[in-house]
Amino acid sequence: MRLTTRTNLAMRILMFCGVNQDKVATKGEIARVCHARETHIAQVVNVLAHKGYLATARGRGGGIKLAQQPADINVGEVIRTFEPSAEFAECFKKEGNTCPLTPACRLKSALVVALGAFYGALDGLTLEDFIVGNDTLATLLEGTAPQKAVA
Incomplete structure (x- = not known):
């Protein structure tokens, strides 16, 4: 099993916000430290905020932070948000299963x-x-490590 990029980014974002609870982060900061594109971060942040894991604010002084305490964010629930296990394999599909076995x-x-x-x-x-x-x-998530942007 391999987690999708969105799931991986979701966990990186949550860990970043968890380590940096004393500040409000920007998408750019998170993208730089997590080695991701800002547009991908924005998409995942939107889902995490919709599910209540993150709080976001627009405009000057706005940004991203945890909406819950780290002890209240269940990793299994986060992973399920991004990994629809109902169709893990073709035979899991209710419609469109063409497997002859x-x-x-x-x-x-x-x-x-x-x-x-x-x-x-x-x-x-x-x-x-x-x-x-x-x-x-x-140390890594405070942005002190060398950074590079990747997909």
Whole structure:
């Protein structure tokens, strides 16, 4: 399984905001530190704000910050927001499944179990677990490390 770029950016944004709770960040700052394009950051921030994870304000003095405490942001829920597990494989689709093996295949049931274990592990984690006591992460997300923009 591979997480989408949007999911990866969502976690980077939340970790950035969690490490920098004492300030309001801009999309540009987050993009620079997280090695992403500002337009991609804006799209993901919009979803995170809509779901209540981030608070955003426009205009002078505006920006982005956590809307919840890190201990209240469940990683499994965030990942589910960006990874629609209902269609993990073609056979998961209610319509458009053309796999000829579906009537006899046991892979789907194994994948259901595996996805349950995957999300179960993530459901036991919060943003706080990723940021508290993680001095290396704090150094990286405070923008002191060399930066480069990538897709």
